[in-house]
Amino acid sequence: MSNLKNRVTLIGHVGQSPEVKSFDAKGKLARFSLATNDSYKNSKGEKIEETQWHNVVAWSKLAEIVEAHVEKGSYLVLEGKIVNRSYETKEGEKRYITEIVANELNFLSSKKEKAA
16 A cells, blocks of 8 residues: 555536636646536435536646647546645635646547537
C-alpha cells in the first residue's frame, strides 16, 4: 500500500462551458464543473438519486484541448488529483476550495451526439 497516490477518476457531464484564461509564463488555465450521479435505496426501499458537482481545473496543453472541444453537456471521463487550497477575498475573508486538477481527459460522447 505504499504506492497509494492522490488520484481520482470521475465520469460525468460538464455543467457549463469552460472558463479559459491565458497566462504569459504558464500557458492556459481552464475551469469547469463536472456533475457525477449516484443512486441508492434508502431504508424505505425508495430509490434516491444524488448529483455531486466537482470543480475541475486543467493547465497548459490539456487546457487548450478543453477550450477547443469541451462544452456544456459534454460527457467525460477524467483523471486527476484532489487539491484543497485557500484564498482571501477582497474583503479579507479566507475561503477554502476543493478542486480536481485534471491530468487526463477522454470524451465519452459530445453534446451533439447526445442530441441526435
